[in-house]
Structure formats: structure tokens, C-alpha cells
Amino acid sequence: MKKSVLLSFLIAISMTSFGQELPFRKVKLSDSIAISKQMKQLAALCNTQNLSDLDLFKFQLIRGDYADALVTFKKRIEETPIDKRQYLDIYMHYVEAKRSKNFKGEFKKSYRKYVKNADDIQVINLDKALIIRDPTDYYVNNFNTTYSSIESENLSQETAKDLVKKYFLRTVFSSTRDLYFEEIKQDHERRYSINDSTIIPMKDGAEVSVVVIQRKGKVSTKKPAVLIASIYAGSNETGAMLSASKGYVGVIANTRGKRLSSGEVKPFEYENTDVYEMIDWISKQSWSNQKVAMFGGSYNGFTQWASMKHKVHPALKTIVPMVAIAPGIDYPMENNILHNYSYSWNFYVTNNKFLDFDASNDFNRWNTLKNTWYKTGVAFNKLDSLDGQVNTLWNTYMAHPSYDAYWKKMIPYKQEFEKIDIPILTITGYYDDSQRGAMYYFNEHYKYAKNPNHYLLVGPYDHWTAQTRPDESLRNYKLDKSALLNIEEGLLFQWFDYILKGKEKPSILKDKVNFQVMDTNTWMHKPSLSAMTNDTLTFHFSDYKTDDFYALKSKSNTSKIDLTVDFKDRESMNNTGYYPWPLEKENINIKDGLLFKSEPLEEDVIINGSFLGNLEFTINKKDVDYSVILYHLTPEGNYFHLSYYIGRASYATDQEQRNLLIPNQKTQVSFDNSKLISKKLQKGSRMVAVVNVNKNNNAQLNYGTGKDVNEENIKDAEVPLKIIFSGNSSISLPVWYSLKE
Known part of the structure; x- marks a missing residue:
């Protein structure tokens, strides 16, 4: 054993000193033991002299040097803010558990303690990062694809390092996912009362599935409710938990046909009546104080405007539409040009009662489809024929290239904006794919309503960060510090507290139009868009x-x-x-x-x-x-x-x-x-x-x-x-x- 270790060490010194390639012979991906041994050897042979602490940790871990890995990693994790280290904490618990003879038992025990000691927001962010945006399948496929594509019997240092780092991610997440999923979900049950089995009948006989979430341990009094109306069944629970943690009742109403409700799923078709009826149902519940607010982004922004198509429910006190799409305006077409990204979205949201991630993430299918269509030059209305699967909703879109009655029935149209008299906070970003929709609502409201109480906040955000919080950089551009607002966890509930609880208005909203001036580290505040x-x-x-x-x-x-x-x-x-x-x-x-x-x-x-x-x-x-x-x-x-x-x-x-x-x-x-x-x-x-x-x-x-x-x-x-x-x-x-x- 000692001779084997010494030989590996000497080979490593020899090869890394002269930058030589490393010997490599494929084994079966299904042979996990052989793969593990091979990656351990590669990790030992790679030159790690100029690696960052995080990358060095990965190599030490794959080599099995757990004590050294822990020392290396502690510095990195101490320097990282707690709200940005969801992945890093997984690494920490993994390496600590690997030092035990009972890996699964030790990981569960330590991770359970970690989650229990975290505050509500921390656990919600763990869910968002690790469950909602679960990266495991991607990491597994990424390593497998990279490994399978190697044909040489020698690897360069760069290729070997890349392979080891990808193996690290595959190994850590595939061996811990089920464990931390269970611990996070059990912790939600400890913190919240979750009623996810209610089905509400609509006036026309259809059904809407509802989730109601309340924070345990709070004084049992009537409270305002914060509603998320969404087609994305199963993906908005953290938003409702956030509302519950902030002192509200969190409610999710899914599009008819989704979750537990029966019937066909038809995006955009019925929100103009169903959401109003849902607000009415909320206002009559024993836990409701007859005050309802709404928030959400993209489709969930559209539903807020749809609820006011015919009239504003008396219980609806405010909405916060973020990056709101406007059907017929910016989705599925922009300025009357139909984009094909909506083709796959239809399957994603209508294939089952929840979301079809397998269909959505089948990038090979979608890339092949659009490339085949372009190369062959067939008509656009033949896309589903090329795909081999009927796309009914897509064909409906193509039948309505103008902004006609089909689209107008979904959201307020012209004078219908006049009656909307509640406070509104619209949030979008300079690089938001749905900015066109968000600004359409804002402009039409100001065009038809008299002195609307409608605020706009816009900054260097994209479709995702304008709903949550920006990272320090956006698509290689480093944001000014003043742009780094915590939109969802901070500004959003400052606004709700202002409208629903009589607290101070958020300080960033100094006028009706509030925008961050890139490269100045300042915000400007104007009474209108024209005053900009x-x-x-x-x-x-x-x-x-x-x-x-x-x-x-x-x-x-x-x-x-x-x-x-x-x-x-x-x-x-x-x-x-x-x-x-x-x-x-x-x-x-x-x-x-x-x-x-x-x-x-x-x-x-x-x-x-x-x-x-x-x-x-x-x-x-x-x-x-x-x-x-x-x-x-x-x-x-x-x-x-x-x-x-x-x-x-x-x-x-x-x-x-x-x-x-x-x-x-x-x-x-x-x-x-x-x-x-x-x-x-x-x-x-x-x-x-x-x-x-x-x-x-x-x-x-x-x-x-x-x-x-x-x-x-x-x-x-x-x-x-x-x-x-x-x-x-x-x-x-x-x-x-x-x-x-």
C-alpha cells in the first residue's frame, strides 16, 4: 500500500513538473467504484499549485484528504455571507460526514441541526437553491457527457482538472440530494401550517387548487393575505412561506386544471375571472381580515392584472407585478413577431398537473427542432409536424397574429384601466425579457386612469433578478452597490407593510418613477416617464x-x-x-x-x-x-x-x-x-x-x-x-x- 502511494506521488511530481499529459483509459460509467478510483487518481496527479481555495478543496476531497479539505474550506466559508453559501454548506456537511463511518446518518444529523438553527429566510433560500432549482441532474449529466466525449488515452492538465471538478459536483449532490431534500421539507412542516388539499369551485363549475400557509407559533388573529396566482404548480410554496414569515397568510391559487383540480389546462384563458373569485374566497375565510395583496413575476405578474379585467375586488388592496408578461403584447410575440421559445413552454406547463421539467430541459429536442425548421425552410406552422407532437396552444397563437379579441379578453384593455384605483408597484429591469409587458401595463394605466397611485421601480436587472435580488454582476457587468436591492425579501414586504399595516413607505420610492443610473451608483426619482x-x-x-x-x-x-x-x-x-x-x-x-x-x-x-x-x-x-x-x-x-x-x-x-x-x-x-x-x-x-x-x-x-x-x-x-x-x-x-x- 505504501509503495503504491509513493509511486503515485512520484508520478505526480514528474508529470506536473513538466506539464505532461496524464494517462487515461475509459471505464464504464455504470461502474461507480472504478470511476471513483479513476477520479481519485486523476485528482492526485493534477497540478493544484495555482488553484483557488475552493477548487483546491474539491481536489482534496476527491483524493480523500478530508482533514486537509476541511482546513482549506473553512477559510472560504467564513468569508462568504450566509445568504450566498447554500452550496458551500452542502460541501461542508459532506466532507465532515465523509470522515464518519456512517456517512448518511452523520450527514442527516448535522444538516438537520444546521437547518433547525437557521432562520426562516435562510431555510426558504435553501429550498429555492437546492430544491426548486435542484442542480443535481444537470451536474450528473454534465459529468457523464464530458466523460463519454473523451476519446484520447491522454488528458491535458486542463481537461483533467475540468473532469475532476465536474465529478466533484456529481458526487456531492447525487449522494446528498435525497438527504437534504428530506431535512428541508421536514423543517418546513415544523415551522408552517400547510393546507395544500383545498379545491375551490368556480362559478362556471371549474375547479381551482389552493395552498394556504401560515406560520406556526404566531398569535392567532385575523391577518392580511398575500396571494400568488400561478400556473407554475408546486413552485411557489417558498413565496407563500415568505409571506407567512413576514406576518401574513400566504396563499397560492393555481390555474384551473393544475395541481389537484380537474379539467384541461389553458394558460391565460380564465385568470380574468378565476383570480377575482379566489380573492373573494380569501376574504371570507376565518383567518382573513378582508385585506388581500398580490405579488409575483412573469406569468404571476400577468394574473394580477387579469384579476382586475372586469372590476377590482373590494378586498384587493394592492398588487406588486414584477416583470409581468402581457399576453399578445410581449408573449408569445413581441411587436407581432412570434418567437419560438414559447413552443416548448406550452408542454412545460400543460403536460401534467405540475410542471414537466423533462420536456422543458430537453434542449436537444428544442435545438434540433428549430435548426431543422430553419434548414429545411418549411412554414412556421409546421413546427409541431417536425416535432412529431401536436401543440394545440401553439396553433392557437398562430391563428391570432394581431392584437385581437382573443388577446384582449385576458387583461384590461384601454378604458378598463380607468377603474383600477388601488396602489400598485411595478418592478422590472433594463434587461428583463418581459419589460415590454411591464411597461405596457404602466403606460396604459397612466393613459386611462386619473392620477393613478402607481409606482415604477426599474434597474439593471433581468427577468429573474427583478423578482428576487440581483447578484453583484449581470452578464459580465458589475452592478453599482446602490443597485443591489433585496427586492423580494426586503422592498416587497416594506411595500405591503406600508399599504396594509400603515408603516413607512419604502425609502427607495421617492417619486412615481424610480430608476438606477448605471455607472453612477445613484438612483433618480421622477414624477413621470417623460420627466426622466x-x-x-x-x-x-x-x-x-x-x-x-x-x-x-x-x-x-x-x-x-x-x-x-x-x-x-x-x-x-x-x-x-x-x-x-x-x-x-x-x-x-x-x-x-x-x-x-x-x-x-x-x-x-x-x-x-x-x-x-x-x-x-x-x-x-x-x-x-x-x-x-x-x-x-x-x-x-x-x-x-x-x-x-x-x-x-x-x-x-x-x-x-x-x-x-x-x-x-x-x-x-x-x-x-x-x-x-x-x-x-x-x-x-x-x-x-x-x-x-x-x-x-x-x-x-x-x-x-x-x-x-x-x-x-x-x-x-x-x-x-x-x-x-x-x-x-x-x-x-x-x-x-x-x-x-
């Missing part, structure tokens, strides 16, 4: 060209700039960079679309709001799906993705009625609903606009024939699309100059 700006920078297209960039000029001109797109070409795509990920990068694709660049800014300025576009062009087709991406070209030469717009020209003037273009006749299309942003632009910065025609595998292809876009196919692409922009085309930036304040 005190000037406008307008740039006109010009055919003057330097290298790959056309010029943006301050005045209109006689320029003509051509763009040709061949829809028959399926070897390339257009407009692949419109989605902002990462936010800042050194280069952009200079071959994708028309690139325009301004002269350097002569002074610092803040872009505040949604940039506007007024495009004048002639085109040889009856329609076109186009996009405009706006970048901030920093003085250092990096491209920062500020905002973008994507839309269908035939709906530019009216989302409810398609108005086809006249080929080869000058036309104008305008937009003012690009993604809202607030960011400081330094002196010397330039604006870069990328103008493009949408042609990729992520959305419909509008061939421009004027027919139903869902029916068009590659046979309609014989003549390439040609569009000629004039020098009257412009983009305008709403800005704020502090000197004009």
Missing part, C-alpha cells in the same frame, strides 16, 4: 462610410444605404446578436446588418428611457421584420449593449391591424417602445446602431409576400429582400444633462 429626460440626441443615417461603419449625422441628408437579405441562404443567419448577452464585449459582428457610428460625445450625458426610431425606406416586399440594436461604444473601445427593438413593419402604426407596405414606394415606420435603459455615457463615447432584417432560427421568418407569415416558406424566397434606407431615417436618444436640471 430634459433633452434628445437625434442621429440620422448617412452613407458616409469609414471602414465597416456608416456615419450617424446630426442632420437629415440625401443618403441611400442598401441592405440585401437572401432568405434562401440557410447557411447563415441575420440579427443573431440582438439579445444582450454578455452586456459588454470587445467586438461585435461587423458583417451582420448595417452598422452606424456617431462622432464622440462632447460631454457626459445620461441616457434615460427608451430610444426612438423613425425609419424611412423603400423595399421590394410587402412586409419586413426588422431590428435596431443600440450600443454604447466606450472610450476604451468596448461595446456595451444598451437596448434593442424588434418589430414587424406592417404593424408599426397599429398592433391590432396589419397594414402591408407598398413595394418600391417610400414608407416610414416608427417605434418608441424599445427597452428602457438608464446609463451614464462618458465624454468621448460613441453611439453605435446596428440595423437589420430578422432572419434566424429563433422566430418566424417574414418573407415579405404579404401572406400569413406562419404559412410562408422557402419557396417564397426566390427574390432576395432589398431595402434602401434614406438619410431621413433617424434614431433619437432621450437623455438627461445634469446642467439643465
Whole structure:
């Protein structure tokens, strides 16, 4: 035994000293003992001199050096805030239990004690990180896929290290998941009274399944209720627990047909009546003080607005819609362009009474589907034929490309916003996929209601962090400290306490419109969206060209700039960079679309709001799906993705009625609903606009024939699309100059 260890040590010294490759021979993945021995040997042979403490710990653990691993790890865990170390705590309990002869018993014992000593919020966050977003299957598949793909009999140091780290994650989580699942769930039962078996009849005879959660040990008095109305059955319990921990009764009402209720699941169809009836049911319960609030994000934001479609229930005192989608406005289509990401979502939420994670996470299926559709050039309405499974809801969407009666029945429409007179806090983010929906509700409410008590909070958040709390960085951009709000656990319940319990209004809400100015570490507060700006920078297209960039000029001109797109070409795509990920990068694709660049800014300025576009062009087709991406070209030469717009020209003037273009006749299309942003632009910065025609595998292809876009196919692409922009085309930036304040 000693000779074997010595030999391994000498081999390690020899190989790591000279950076040689490590010998490797595959074994069966099903042979866990052989895999364990092989990974232990690799961990011993890898050069670990320059690893971080966390990575060094992983190698020590896989090698079986548990005492050393514990010493290495304690420093890291002591430096990590308790609300950010859910994974790290699993590692800690794992390595401590591995030192015992009874691993499972020791892990359960120590983890039970840890959970019992944690406060309510800690345990809720453990559930979110480890159960709701359970990473185990991903880690198992990631290691297995990586291992299976190796064909060489020698591994580089880099490949070997990557494999060991992936094995670490597979090993730790697969051997502890059932244990910590059980302990967390048992702890919930210790803290909360959970009634998850109630079914409420609707007036039309349908059923809605309800979960009611109350904190044990609290004084038994009537309390306000906080309602989450959701299609995501089984995934909102932590939100209701949070409400219970904050002194409210947490209630979840799932879309009819979900959880324990009978009937067919039809997203968006019935919330406009069912949620109102649920509020009525809550107001009549023995534990209710007849005050109800609502919160939630995405679909759960939509349900709040849907509840007020016909009238506001007297018991509903406030709503907090976060990143709320607006059906027909930003989901499943944006500016009348149907995106295919909603295709798989339909199966995710309708395949069973809860959620079909297997279908949702079958990325190979969805990628193959969209790539096959794009390559073959078949019509968009053949997607489910290619998939081999009927997608009824998807076909319904395609039958309603305009904002017609099908969509209008789901949420308040025009004058129906007038009657909404309760306090509202809308929360969204500059990089929220549903910002268009959130802002639609905000704008329509202010358009039709008289002096609405409606606040907006928006910052550098995405669809997830605007519902919860931001990390220190978003898509490689480091956020200002002032942006790091704890939205769900802090601001949300400060607002509820303000409205329902008469406490102070949250200090961040100093005016109706509250937004974080990126790169200034400050917030601005204005009485309206229009008050966000005190000037406008307008740039006109010009055919003057330097290298790959056309010029943006301050005045209109006689320029003509051509763009040709061949829809028959399926070897390339257009407009692949419109989605902002990462936010800042050194280069952009200079071959994708028309690139325009301004002269350097002569002074610092803040872009505040949604940039506007007024495009004048002639085109040889009856329609076109186009996009405009706006970048901030920093003085250092990096491209920062500020905002973008994507839309269908035939709906530019009216989302409810398609108005086809006249080929080869000058036309104008305008937009003012690009993604809202607030960011400081330094002196010397330039604006870069990328103008493009949408042609990729992520959305419909509008061939421009004027027919139903869902029916068009590659046979309609014989003549390439040609569009000629004039020098009257412009983009305008709403800005704020502090000197004009």
C-alpha cells in the first residue's frame, strides 16, 4: 500500500513538473467504484499549485484528504455571507460526514441541526437553491457527457482538472440530494401550517387548487393575505412561506386544471375571472381580515392584472407585478413577431398537473427542432409536424397574429384601466425579457386612469433578478452597490407593510418613477416617464462610410444605404446578436446588418428611457421584420449593449391591424417602445446602431409576400429582400444633462 502511494506521488511530481499529459483509459460509467478510483487518481496527479481555495478543496476531497479539505474550506466559508453559501454548506456537511463511518446518518444529523438553527429566510433560500432549482441532474449529466466525449488515452492538465471538478459536483449532490431534500421539507412542516388539499369551485363549475400557509407559533388573529396566482404548480410554496414569515397568510391559487383540480389546462384563458373569485374566497375565510395583496413575476405578474379585467375586488388592496408578461403584447410575440421559445413552454406547463421539467430541459429536442425548421425552410406552422407532437396552444397563437379579441379578453384593455384605483408597484429591469409587458401595463394605466397611485421601480436587472435580488454582476457587468436591492425579501414586504399595516413607505420610492443610473451608483426619482429626460440626441443615417461603419449625422441628408437579405441562404443567419448577452464585449459582428457610428460625445450625458426610431425606406416586399440594436461604444473601445427593438413593419402604426407596405414606394415606420435603459455615457463615447432584417432560427421568418407569415416558406424566397434606407431615417436618444436640471 505504501509503495503504491509513493509511486503515485512520484508520478505526480514528474508529470506536473513538466506539464505532461496524464494517462487515461475509459471505464464504464455504470461502474461507480472504478470511476471513483479513476477520479481519485486523476485528482492526485493534477497540478493544484495555482488553484483557488475552493477548487483546491474539491481536489482534496476527491483524493480523500478530508482533514486537509476541511482546513482549506473553512477559510472560504467564513468569508462568504450566509445568504450566498447554500452550496458551500452542502460541501461542508459532506466532507465532515465523509470522515464518519456512517456517512448518511452523520450527514442527516448535522444538516438537520444546521437547518433547525437557521432562520426562516435562510431555510426558504435553501429550498429555492437546492430544491426548486435542484442542480443535481444537470451536474450528473454534465459529468457523464464530458466523460463519454473523451476519446484520447491522454488528458491535458486542463481537461483533467475540468473532469475532476465536474465529478466533484456529481458526487456531492447525487449522494446528498435525497438527504437534504428530506431535512428541508421536514423543517418546513415544523415551522408552517400547510393546507395544500383545498379545491375551490368556480362559478362556471371549474375547479381551482389552493395552498394556504401560515406560520406556526404566531398569535392567532385575523391577518392580511398575500396571494400568488400561478400556473407554475408546486413552485411557489417558498413565496407563500415568505409571506407567512413576514406576518401574513400566504396563499397560492393555481390555474384551473393544475395541481389537484380537474379539467384541461389553458394558460391565460380564465385568470380574468378565476383570480377575482379566489380573492373573494380569501376574504371570507376565518383567518382573513378582508385585506388581500398580490405579488409575483412573469406569468404571476400577468394574473394580477387579469384579476382586475372586469372590476377590482373590494378586498384587493394592492398588487406588486414584477416583470409581468402581457399576453399578445410581449408573449408569445413581441411587436407581432412570434418567437419560438414559447413552443416548448406550452408542454412545460400543460403536460401534467405540475410542471414537466423533462420536456422543458430537453434542449436537444428544442435545438434540433428549430435548426431543422430553419434548414429545411418549411412554414412556421409546421413546427409541431417536425416535432412529431401536436401543440394545440401553439396553433392557437398562430391563428391570432394581431392584437385581437382573443388577446384582449385576458387583461384590461384601454378604458378598463380607468377603474383600477388601488396602489400598485411595478418592478422590472433594463434587461428583463418581459419589460415590454411591464411597461405596457404602466403606460396604459397612466393613459386611462386619473392620477393613478402607481409606482415604477426599474434597474439593471433581468427577468429573474427583478423578482428576487440581483447578484453583484449581470452578464459580465458589475452592478453599482446602490443597485443591489433585496427586492423580494426586503422592498416587497416594506411595500405591503406600508399599504396594509400603515408603516413607512419604502425609502427607495421617492417619486412615481424610480430608476438606477448605471455607472453612477445613484438612483433618480421622477414624477413621470417623460420627466426622466430634459433633452434628445437625434442621429440620422448617412452613407458616409469609414471602414465597416456608416456615419450617424446630426442632420437629415440625401443618403441611400442598401441592405440585401437572401432568405434562401440557410447557411447563415441575420440579427443573431440582438439579445444582450454578455452586456459588454470587445467586438461585435461587423458583417451582420448595417452598422452606424456617431462622432464622440462632447460631454457626459445620461441616457434615460427608451430610444426612438423613425425609419424611412423603400423595399421590394410587402412586409419586413426588422431590428435596431443600440450600443454604447466606450472610450476604451468596448461595446456595451444598451437596448434593442424588434418589430414587424406592417404593424408599426397599429398592433391590432396589419397594414402591408407598398413595394418600391417610400414608407416610414416608427417605434418608441424599445427597452428602457438608464446609463451614464462618458465624454468621448460613441453611439453605435446596428440595423437589420430578422432572419434566424429563433422566430418566424417574414418573407415579405404579404401572406400569413406562419404559412410562408422557402419557396417564397426566390427574390432576395432589398431595402434602401434614406438619410431621413433617424434614431433619437432621450437623455438627461445634469446642467439643465
